[in-house]
Amino acid sequence: MGYVLIALIGGFASILANKGVAVFNDGLRPIVPEYLEGRMDKKALAATSFALSFGLVIGFGIPVSIAATIILIHSVLLGTDIIGTWSPAGKKGLIIAGVVGALYGIGIMVGLQVIVDVFAKLPVNFLSDLGKVGDPIIAAFAVFPAVVVGYQYGVKHGIFTLVASFIVRQIVQYYGVFNIGDSKISLNPEGMALLAGMIIMIVYATREKSDSKALDYKGLFGDRVARIKKNVIWLAIMGGLVAAATSYGLVAGDPISLNLLKDGKTAEAALTAFARGIGFIPLVATTALATGVYGPVGMTFVFVVGILTKNFILAFILGAVVIFLEVQLLELLAKMLDKFPGMRKAGDNIRTAMSKVLEVALLVGGMIAANAIAPKLGFFIVVGLYVLNKSSKKPIVDMAVGPVGAILVGVLVNVLSLIGLYH
Amino acid sequence: MLRIVVGGQIDKNMVASKIKEIGKDSVSVEIKSDIEAAMAIKAGTADYYFGACNTGGGGALAMAIALLGMGMCATVSMPGKIRSDEEITNVIKNGKKAFGFTPQHADQVIPVIMKEILK
Numbered sequence: 001m002g003y004v005l006i007a008l009i010g011g012f013a014s015i016l017a018n019k020g021v022a023v024f025n026d027g028l029r030p031i032v033p034e035y036l037e038g039r040m041d042k043k044a045l046a047a048t049s050f051a052l053s054f055g056l057v058i059g060f061g062i063p064v065s066i067a068a069t070i071i072l073i074h075s076v077l078l079g080t081d082i083i084g085t086w087s088p089a090g091k092k093g094l095i096i097a098g099v100v101g102a103l104y105g106i107g108i109m110v111g112l113q114v115i116v117d118v119f120a121k122l123p124v125n126f127l128s129d130l131g132k133v134g135d136p137i138i139a140a141f142a143v144f145p146a147v148v149v150g151y152q153y154g155v156k157h158g159i160f161t162l163v164a165s166f167i168v169r170q171i172v173q174y175y176g177v178f179n180i181g182d183s184k185i186s187l188n189p190e191g192m193a194l195l196a197g198m199i200i201m202i203v204y205a206t207r208e209k210s211d212s213k214a215l216d217y218k219g220l221f222g223d224r225v226a227r228i229k230k231n232v233i234w235l236a237i238m239g240g241l242v243a244a245a246t247s248y249g250l251v252a253g254d255p256i257s258l259n260l261l262k263d264g265k266t267a268e269a270a271l272t273a274f275a276r277g278i279g280f281i282p283l284v285a286t287t288a289l290a291t292g293v294y295g296p297v298g299m300t301f302v303f304v305v306g307i308l309t310k311n312f313i314l315a316f317i318l319g320a321v322v323i324f325l326e327v328q329l330l331e332l333l334a335k336m337l338d339k340f341p342g343m344r345k346a347g348d349n350i351r352t353a354m355s356k357v358l359e360v361a362l363l364v365g366g367m368i369a370a371n372a373i374a375p376k377l378g379f380f381i382v383v384g385l386y387v388l389n390k391s392s393k394k395p396i397v398d399m400a401v402g403p404v405g406a407i408l409v410g411v412l413v414n415v416l417s418l419i420g421l422y423h
Numbered sequence: 424m425l426r427i428v429v430g431g432q433i434d435k436n437m438v439a440s441k442i443k444e445i446g447k448d449s450v451s452v453e454i455k456s457d458i459e460a461a462m463a464i465k466a467g468t469a470d471y472y473f474g475a476c477n478t479g480g481g482g483a484l485a486m487a488i489a490l491l492g493m494g495m496c497a498t499v500s501m502p503g504k505i506r507s508d509e510e511i512t513n514v515i516k517n518g519k520k521a522f523g524f525t526p527q528h529a530d531q532v533i534p535v536i537m538k539e540i541l542k
Contacts, residue, residue, distance in 0.1 A: 026482060027476070027479060027483075027501065030488040031493070034488070051504065052478060052480065055504065151436065282432075286458065287481060287485040290485050290486050291488075291489060341456070344456060348432050348433055348435070348482075349433075351432065351433050352434050352526075393507075395503065395505075396502075397502050397503070
């Protein structure tokens with residue numbers, strides 16, 4: 001079933017990219033209308049999509065997926081952006097995109113399994129240690145609302161939020177176990193700390209009111225809104241497929257919830273995915289309104305539905321409904337963001353904060369994992385890579401240095417042990 | 424005095440302070456929402472647009488491309504790739520007004536852009 005789902009996602013997403021209905025990379029989204037409206041040719045579009053997405057697949061999607069053995073959705077959907085834009089226009093392109101995309105999806109899944117199997121057969125097995133890459137994230141993800149408040153309203157308010165989340169965390173850790181009838185319910189400290197932080201963040205953000213006049217989105221971008229609405233059925237099916245695959249335990253939408261899911265922390269994963277969804281509303285709503293092109297996972301709420309729904313068929317239906325609602329509410333959301341400029345800023349800051357937290361957590365995680373694989377040598381190599389990457393003209397994303405470094409150390413000790421330089 | 428707006432999506436404060444640090448008294452820097460920032464360029468109340476996002480072209484430039492057209496916009500860095508100093512200088516000479524990049528490359532690209540537009 002997993003293969004069927006991933007093939008459907010790959011094929012369908014490639015077709016949507018081919019038709020210019022939805023692309024995953026939000027850097028590619030503004031360029032698609034340039035092609036659709038004839039100001040850019042197919043070749044240039046294909047070249048741009050390759051340049052934008054390929055590095056992220058290799059340098060980010062795949063390493064993070066290997067470390068946790070759940071597929072980070074970026075590995076699949078950045079690839080389908082490339083496949084869709086490279087396939088020719090017209091009916092023929094539609095078929096090519098569908099078939100190649102489906103094969104690509106299966107390829108990613110098989111490929112990851114093969115890599116994991118090969119690693120397991122190596123003389124020095126480092127797979128279990130590699131999983132440590134995600135350890136810091138699992139404890140540290142709850143700080144990001146405090147970071148958002150800090151960015152937006154200054155460090156004092158950020159510290160206040162952090163302290164509040166911290167107090168909630170400690171109280172829940174020691175008093176968060178209830179007995180209701182025969183069943184014992186224990187609240188998760190990090191999850192509750194995150195929830196507390198998010199509530200404070202939202203209270204801060206909604207206090208900011210706007211006095212500027214609302215922009216006329218319909219007048220500015222009417223045709224483009226209509227185009228997204230016209231394609232809503234295809235977008236809904238796509239969203240449903242992603243929700244189903246998430247519910248099936250196949251994919252995750254971001255490295256934080258991916259690592260939480262790996263450890264079976266479903267509620268925390270859902271909450272993080274939800275917060276991330278809020279962060280994506282301003283980005284997706286504005287790029288979608290401005291371009292008429294949507295994203296195959298929309299505002300990423302389909303992942304929340306997928307995480308929370310056990311039955312993948314039900315997840316499919318709910319995921320489709322979520323995307324349908326997102327599309328219908330696009331203009332309304334954009335107007336709301338104008339009314340509450342604090343929320344728009346919070347959305348942007350959530351994404352900044354999450355990538356900052358991830359950058360540190362994955363770097364430290366990569367160091368811990370590398371050091372577990374090869375004591376001392378691991379620290380040496382990962383720190384070296386991180387600093388050197390900073391001064392490279394072709395750097396990989398900061399977030400990926402930890403996982404990539406840990407994998408490199410794992411491979412390196414195997415090579416060294418073959419030539420007798422490591423025991 | 425050059426009027427610069429920071430639109431785009433993330434790390435706006437960092438981008439704005441780096442611009443101010445380099446431009447000092449010869450620039451005014453204002454942080455806006457991406458749509459307002461792009462409008463300011465269109466209306467001529469600002470000269471240049473800077474924006475950062477994780478892809479260098481999505482959140483950073485989407486509104487600018489939609490409102491100003493691709494001809495005015497340039498992605499000067501993307502994940503895994505920074506355009507060379509000459510390339511950046513050339514896109515400015517070709518009349519681009521809006522620049523998108525990823526925040527982790529801000530230290531490399533902002534000084535190059537500033538040097539050229541302050542000439």
